[in-house]
Amino acid sequence: MALGISLWCAAALLALGVLAVVLAGQRPATAVIYTASLFLTLGFLANAILHLIANAAPETTILPLGLPWVGAHFRLDALAAVFLIVVNLGAAGASLYGLGYGQHEISPSRVLPFYPVFLAGMNLVVLADDAFSFLLSWEFMSLSSWALVMAHHRLPENRHAGFVYILMASFGTLALLLAFGLLSGPDGNYAFDAIRSVSQAQGAWPVLILVLIGAGSKAGLVPLHVWLPLAHPAAPSHVSALMSGVMTKVAVYAFVRIIFDLGGTPDWWWGLIVLSIGGGTAVMGVLYALMERDLKRVLAYSTIENVGIVFVGLGLSMAFQANALPDAAALAFTAALFHAFNHTLFKSLLFFGAGAVSTATGERNMEHLGGLIHRMPVTSIAVLVGCVAISALPPLNGFASEWLTFQAILLSPELPQWGLKIMVPANGALLALAAALAAACFIRLFGVSFLGRPRTRLAEQAHEIDFWSRTAMAIFAILCLLVGALPGFVIDALAPVVQELTGSHMPSQTIIDWFSIVPIAASRSSYNGLLVLLFIALSAGLTAYLVHLVASKSVRRSAPWDCGFPDPSPITQYSADSFAQPIRRVFGTIVFRVRESVTIPPPGSLGVARFHVELRDLVWDSLYAPISGAVNAAAERLNVLQFLTIRRYLTLVFLALVTLLLVLAIWS
Amino acid sequence: MVLIRELAAQGAQMMLVLLLAPLLTGLIRKVKARLLRRRGPPLIQPYRDLIRLMRKEAVLAVNASWLFRAVPYLVFAATWVAAALVPTFATDLLFSWSADLIAIIALLGSARFFLALAGMDVGTSFGGIGSSREAMIASLAEPAMIMIIFVLALIAGSTQLSIIAEFMLSLAAGLRVSLGLALIALILVAIAENSRIPVDNPATHLELTMVHEAMVLEYSGRHLALIELAASLKLLLYVSLIGCVFVPWGLAPMDSGWNAYVVGVLAYLAKLLCFGVALAIFETSIAKMRVFRVPAFLGAALMLGLLGALLRFVSGSL
Numbered sequence: 001m002a003l004g005i006s007l008w009c010a011a012a013l014l015a016l017g018v019l020a021v022v023l024a025g026q027r028p029a030t031a032v033i034y035t036a037s038l039f040l041t042l043g044f045l046a047n048a049i050l051h052l053i054a055n056a057a058p059e060t061t062i063l064p065l066g067l068p069w070v071g072a073h074f075r076l077d078a079l080a081a082v083f084l085i086v087v088n089l090g091a092a093g094a095s096l097y098g099l100g101y102g103q104h105e106i107s108p109s110r111v112l113p114f115y116p117v118f119l120a121g122m123n124l125v126v127l128a129d130d131a132f133s134f135l136l137s138w139e140f141m142s143l144s145s146w147a148l149v150m151a152h153h154r155l156p157e158n159r160h161a162g163f164v165y166i167l168m169a170s171f172g173t174l175a176l177l178l179a180f181g182l183l184s185g186p187d188g189n190y191a192f193d194a195i196r197s198v199s200q201a202q203g204a205w206p207v208l209i210l211v212l213i214g215a216g217s218k219a220g221l222v223p224l225h226v227w228l229p230l231a232h233p234a235a236p237s238h239v240s241a242l243m244s245g246v247m248t249k250v251a252v253y254a255f256v257r258i259i260f261d262l263g264g265t266p267d268w269w270w271g272l273i274v275l276s277i278g279g280g281t282a283v284m285g286v287l288y289a290l291m292e293r294d295l296k297r298v299l300a301y302s303t304i305e306n307v308g309i310v311f312v313g314l315g316l317s318m319a320f321q322a323n324a325l326p327d328a329a330a331l332a333f334t335a336a337l338f339h340a341f342n343h344t345l346f347k348s349l350l351f352f353g354a355g356a357v358s359t360a361t362g363e364r365n366m367e368h369l370g371g372l373i374h375r376m377p378v379t380s381i382a383v384l385v386g387c388v389a390i391s392a393l394p395p396l397n398g399f400a401s402e403w404l405t406f407q408a409i410l411l412s413p414e415l416p417q418w419g420l421k422i423m424v425p426a427n428g429a430l431l432a433l434a435a436a437l438a439a440a441c442f443i444r445l446f447g448v449s450f451l452g453r454p455r456t457r458l459a460e461q462a463h464e465i466d467f468w469s470r471t472a473m474a475i476f477a478i479l480c481l482l483v484g485a486l487p488g489f490v491i492d493a494l495a496p497v498v499q500e501l502t503g504s505h506m507p508s509q510t511i512i513d514w515f516s517i518v519p520i521a522a523s524r525s526s527y528n529g530l531l532v533l534l535f536i537a538l539s540a541g542l543t544a545y546l547v548h549l550v551a552s553k554s555v556r557r558s559a560p561w562d563c564g565f566p567d568p569s570p571i572t573q574y575s576a577d578s579f580a581q582p583i584r585r586v587f588g589t590i591v592f593r594v595r596e597s598v599t600i601p602p603p604g605s606l607g608v609a610r611f612h613v614e615l616r617d618l619v620w621d622s623l624y625a626p627i628s629g630a631v632n633a634a635a636e637r638l639n640v641l642q643f644l645t646i647r648r649y650l651t652l653v654f655l656a657l658v659t660l661l662l663v664l665a666i667w668s
Numbered sequence: 669m670v671l672i673r674e675l676a677a678q679g680a681q682m683m684l685v686l687l688l689a690p691l692l693t694g695l696i697r698k699v700k701a702r703l704l705r706r707r708g709p710p711l712i713q714p715y716r717d718l719i720r721l722m723r724k725e726a727v728l729a730v731n732a733s734w735l736f737r738a739v740p741y742l743v744f745a746a747t748w749v750a751a752a753l754v755p756t757f758a759t760d761l762l763f764s765w766s767a768d769l770i771a772i773i774a775l776l777g778s779a780r781f782f783l784a785l786a787g788m789d790v791g792t793s794f795g796g797i798g799s800s801r802e803a804m805i806a807s808l809a810e811p812a813m814i815m816i817i818f819v820l821a822l823i824a825g826s827t828q829l830s831i832i833a834e835f836m837l838s839l840a841a842g843l844r845v846s847l848g849l850a851l852i853a854l855i856l857v858a859i860a861e862n863s864r865i866p867v868d869n870p871a872t873h874l875e876l877t878m879v880h881e882a883m884v885l886e887y888s889g890r891h892l893a894l895i896e897l898a899a900s901l902k903l904l905l906y907v908s909l910i911g912c913v914f915v916p917w918g919l920a921p922m923d924s925g926w927n928a929y930v931v932g933v934l935a936y937l938a939k940l941l942c943f944g945v946a947l948a949i950f951e952t953s954i955a956k957m958r959v960f961r962v963p964a965f966l967g968a969a970l971m972l973g974l975l976g977a978l979l980r981f982v983s984g985s986l
Contacts, residue, residue: 370791373733384735393778394771406770406814410821413981425977428818429970432811439777439810440803443784447799452791453731516765524826528766532749532775535766540745547890551722560729561886562792574788574796582804586963 013120048084075129100468161230176214218251233296237355271319279427282308326504335404353383382473690714699948726889757932787883798882808966815973849976
C-alpha cells in the first residue's frame with residue numbers, strides 16, 4: 001500500500017517533468033511545478049513517516065517495466081523509509097522555497113522540467129530493489145542534476161563545473177556497476193534478494209573499494225570531492241540545497257544499502273579504511289571551506305566535512321560489527337544516520353539563505369557583502385540558527401549527533417585490533433578538530449556577510465526576500481531547534497533500521513525522564529538538549545529582566561569607538577580572507593602549501609604595498625592534474641591516427657585481429 | 669523534602685559560582701600586584717567595577733544590530749549554565765545529568781561563537797582581529813579539550829562530570845601516565861581559553877596584542893559588565909573543573925547531609941585560593957608570547973591529550 005503510493009508519487013513527479021516542457025514559457029509554470037512538487041513530496045514524506053512509525057513489514061513489488069521478463073523490483077523497508085524521509089523533507093523544503101525563489105529565475109525552462117525528474121530519480125534510487133533499477137535511477141538522478149547544474153550554461157565556470165561533474169558521475173556509476181557485478185556472483189542475479197542470499201558470508205573487499213569510489217564520489221569523500229564544490233554552487237540555490245543536503249544522503253544510502261545490507265559481514269579493516277577516509281574528509285572539507293570566499297562554495301565544502309562525519313560513524317559501526325559488538329555498532333550507526341538527517345536540515349537551510357542573499361544583492365562573494373542583518377532580518381535569524389547548528393553547538397541538532405559520535409568513539413577501546421586502537425582516537429581528534437574549525441568557518445561566514453558594515457552598494461541596497469522563501473527558511477530553522485531539543489524522538493524513529501542492519505538498537509530514548517538521551521543502556525552519560533535550551537533561555541531572560549529592572553536600561557547611540565580611530569571606509573573592516581589568515585597560517589602552510597608575501601615600496605616611494613597569497617590544492621595537483629595531463633598527452637599522440645591512408649587502417653585492423661586471436665590462444 | 673534539598677543545593681551552586689567568580693578574579697589581581705610589590709586593588713574591586721558598569725548607560729555604535737545587544741545575555745547565560753553544571757562543593761546535583769563534560773565544553777563553545785560574532789558586528793578592524801584570533805585559538809583548544817575528555821571518560825567510564833569526580837574521589841584511578849598528560853594538557857587549555865598570560869593578556873592596553881579584549885572593545889555599561897562577569901565565570905569553571913577531577917577531596921557525595929556540604933564549600937574555597945595564587949605566580953613569572961607561537965603552545969596540549977587517549981586505548985592500566 002505504502003509502496004504503491006510512493007511509486008505513484010514518483011510517476012507523478014516524472015509526469016510533472018513532461019508537463020513542465022508543455023508549459024514552458026507560460027507564466028504560471030513556475031508556480032504549478034513547484035506547488036505540485038511540494039504536494040507530491042509531502043505525500044511521499046507522510047507515507048514514509050507512517051511506514052516507519054508503524055514499524056511495518058517491508059513491502060515489495062515487481063513492476064512490468066524496464067527489461068522484458070525481468071521487470072523492475074521495488075521495496076520499501078525501514079532503511080528506505082528513513083532515507084525517503086530525508087530526501088522528501090529536503091525536497092519539500094526546496095519546493096516551497098522554489099515557489100518564491102523560482103520567480104527570480106532567468107531561464108525557468110532550463111530548470112523546471114529537470115527539477116521534478118531529479119526528485120523522482122532520488123526517490124527511485126531509494127526504492128529500487130534490483131541492481132538494474134538502482135543504477136538506472138542513479139543515472140537518472142545524476143543526469144537530471146547535471147542538467148540543473150548547466151541551467152546557467154553561459155557562464156564558463158558553470159560549463160567547467162558541468163564537465164567535471166558528468167565525468168566524475170559517469171566514473172562513479174561505472175564503479176557501482178562493477179560492484180553490483182561482483183555482488184551478484186557467477187549466476188548473475190541482480191535482484192537484491194538474490195544478492196543478499198549469495199553474499200551472507202564474508203564480504204568481498206573489492207566491493208568495498210568500488211562502492212567507496214562509486215557512492216563516495218557522489219557523497220564527496222576526499223579525494224573524490226573535486227566536482228562537488230564546482231557543481232553544487234553552480235545550480236540554482238534550491239537545487240544546490242537539494243544536491244548538498246539530499247543527493248549526498250542518497251549516496252550515503254547507496255553505501256549503507258550495499259555494504260551493510262547486501263555485502264555480508266565486513267572485515268575489521270574495512271571499518272578502519274572508511275573511518276580514516278571519513279576523518280580526513282571532515283578536516284579537509286572544512287579547511288577548504290575556510291579558504292573560500294564564495295558563499296555557496298563555502299557551504300559546498302562544508303557538505304564535504306559533514307559527509308566525512310557521517311562516514312566516521314559508518315566506519316566505526318563497521319568496525320564494531322566485525323568484532324561482534326552490536327550495541328556499540330548500533331550507537332555508531334545511529335549517530336551516522338542522525339547526522340545525515342541533521343545535515344539535510346541545516347544545509348538546506350543555509351543554501352536557502354545563500355540563495356536569498358544572492359537574490360537580494362546579486363552577489364555570492366562574501367567580500368562584497370556585509371551588514372545584511374539590518375536589511376534582511378528574517379533571513380539572518382534563520383541563517384544564524386543554521387550556522388549554530390552546523391557548528392555542532394548545543395542546544396541545536398548538530399551537537400546531538402556529534403555527541404553520539406563521540407560517545408561511540410569512547411566505546412572503541414573494546415576493539416581488539418591494534419590498527420583500530422590507534423586510528424580510532426586519532427580520528428576522534430580529527431573529528432574534534434573539524435568541529436572546532438567548522439565553528440570558525442561559520443563565524444566567518446555569518447560575521448563577514450551578515451554583520452559589520454556593507455562593503456558594496458549592492459549589499460547596502462539589499463532587501464528582504466519573498467514570503468515563500470522566508471517560510472521555508474523559518475520552517476527549517478524551527479526543525480533544527482526542535483530536533484536539537486528533542487533528539488530522542490529521532491533516535492527512536494531510527495531504531496527499526498538500526499535493528500535491521502546491526503542486530504541491535506540504542507535504548508529507547510523517549511521514555512527517559514525529561515527527554516534526555518543516553519548512548520547505550522550500560523552507560524551513565526546523558527545529554528538533555530531540552531533542559532540546556534530551557535536553562536539558557538531562562539537565565540538569559542531572567543538576567544535581562546533583572547538588569548533592566550534594577551541596574552540601567554538607558555542606551556545611547558554614538559559613533560563606533562574602535563580605540564579612538566574609527567575609519568569611515570568599510571574597506572578597513574576585517575574581510576573573509578583576513579579572518580581566515582591565522583588559520584591559513586597554522587594549517588594552510590601544510591595542507592595547501594600557502595605562501596604569503598608582502599611587497600612594500602621603498603621609503604619615499606608612493607607606490608602601493610601588495611599582499612599576495614598563493615594557495616595550492618594538493619589533491620588536484622597530485623591526483624587529477626597528472627591524469628588529465630596524461631589523457632591530453634595521449635590524445636595528442638593518437639591524433640595521428642585520424643590522418644592515415646586506407647592501407648594503414650587495414651593494416652591496423654589486421655594487427656588488432658591477430659593480437660586478439662593470440663590473446664585468446666594464450667588465455668585458453 | 670529530598671527534592672527541595674536537591675533544588676536548594678543546585679540553586680546554591682548557581683549562586684555560589686556567580687558570587688565567587690569576581691572574587692577569584694580579584695584575588696588573582698591582588699596576588700599579582702603583591703608579587704610586583706604594588707599594593708593592588710582591594711579584593712572586592714571586581715564587584716565594585718561590575719556594579720558601576722551596570723549602573724552606567726550602554727553606549728552602542730550607530731550600526732550595532734540586535735545581535736550585538738543580545739550577545740552579552742546569551743554569553744553570560746551559556747557560561748553561567750556551564751559553570752553551574754561543574755561540581756564545585758558537591759557531586760550529583762539535581763541537574764548534573766542534563767549535560768556531560770562534552771556538552772559543558774560545547775556550551776562554552778556556543779558562548780565563544782556568539783562573542784566572536786559580536787566582535788564583528790560593528791565592523792571595526794579591532795573587533796575583527798579579536799574574533800579571528802579567538803577562532804584560531806579555539807580551533808586548537810577545543811580538540812585538545814575533547815582529547816582530555818576522552819582520557820577522563822575512558823578512565824572513569826563516563827563523560828558525566830559527577831561520575832568522573834566520584835570515581836577520582838574513590839582513588840580507584842590511582843596514579844596514571846595518561847592522567848598526568850591530561851592534567852598538563854588541561855592546564856594549557858585553561859590558560860588559553862581564559863585569555864591568560866602567556867596566550868593573551870587580560871590587563872593589556874596595547875590593542876594589537878589583544879584577543880579577548882579586542883573582541884569586546886565596543887561594549888560598555890551593563891553589556892560590558894555581563895561579559896566581564898562571564899569571563900570571570902569561565903575562569904572559575906576551569907578552576908572548578910581541574911579541582912573536581914584532579915583534587916576531588918572534600919566534594920560532598922550524593923545524598924549527603926548539610927555537614928558534608930559545609931565541608932565541601934570550605935574545601936572548594938581552599939582550592940580556589942590555591943589555584944588563584946598559583947595562577948598569579950605563574951602569570952607573573954612568564955612573558956606573553958607572540959600570537960603565532962600560540963598554535964605551538966596549544967598544539968602541545970592537543971598532542972599531550974591525544975597521547976593520553978592513545979595510551980588509554982592501547983592499555984587499560986596506563
